[in-house]
Amino acid sequence: MSQNTAPSAPTPPRTSSAADTWAAGGTLFAGVMMLVIGILDIIWGITAIAEDDVYTRVGDYTFKFDLTTWGWIHLILGIVVVVTAYGILKGTEWGRAAGITLAALNTIAHFLTLPYQPWWSLFAMAVSIFVIWALATDHTRMGNTGRATG
Template sequence: MTSPQRPAPPASPWATGGALFAGVLMLVYGVLGVLTGIAGIAKDDVYARVGDYVYEFNLTAWGWIHLVLGVLVAVTGWGILKGAEWARATGIALAAVAMVAQFLWLPYTPLWALISLALGVFVIWALCVAGDTPTTDR
C-alpha cells in the first residue's frame, strides 16, 4: 500500500529571497572576477608577489583562472535570476569551486578572499534551502 504524496511545503520567504540574492551576488561576483582576471592578465604586476607559497601560480595564470571562473559564475547567476532549472545545482558547484579558488588566492588579497569565502557559504546555503528557483518575471 502506498501512501499519497504530500505536497512539499512552500519555501520560506527568507529562503526564496536568499536564493534571489544569491543570484545577484553570483552575477556581481562574476563581473568582479572577470575584472580581476583582466587585471591579472593585462599587467601581472597589479598584485603583490607572494614569497614561498605552496599553491603558487604565475599571476597571469591566476588571471585566466579568475576570468574563466568569473564568466561561468556570472552566467550562472543570470540563470538563477531567470529561473533556469540547471542554474541552482550549477550555482552550488561553482560557488564551491569559487570558494576553493578564493582560499588559494588568500595571500594575494586576504580581506577580499575572506569576504568571498563567507559569501560563498551564503550562496550555497541559499541555493540549497530554496524551494523553486526564484524568477524575476513577476
C-alpha cells in the same frame, strides 16, 4: 450517459512559511551576489593578466601559480559565474545546481589566491558559502516528496 462524480474540493493554496520566504529571498540575493562576484572575478582576471605587478604576494605559499595563470582562471570562472547567475535569477533548475557547484569552486579558487588578495578572497569565500546555503535551502520549488518539481 452521465458520470456520477462529486465535485472535488479546491486545493488550498500553498502557504509559505517564514523559512520559505527567507530562502526565496536568499536565492534572489544569491543570484545577484553571484552576478557581482562574477563581474568582479572577470575584472580580477583581466587585471592579473594585463599587469602582473598589480598584485603582490603576502608571503610564501604552497599553492603558487603565475599571476597570469590565476588571471585566466578567474576570468573564465567569472564568465561562467555570470552566466550561472542569469540562470539563477531566471529561476532555472540548472542555474541552481550550477550555482552551488560554481560557488564551491569559487570558494576553492579564492582560498588558493589568499596571498594575492587576502581581504577580497575572504569576502568572496564568505559570499560563496552564503550562496551555497541559499541555493541548497530554497524549498519553494519543492513538492510533497521533497524533490524539485521544476
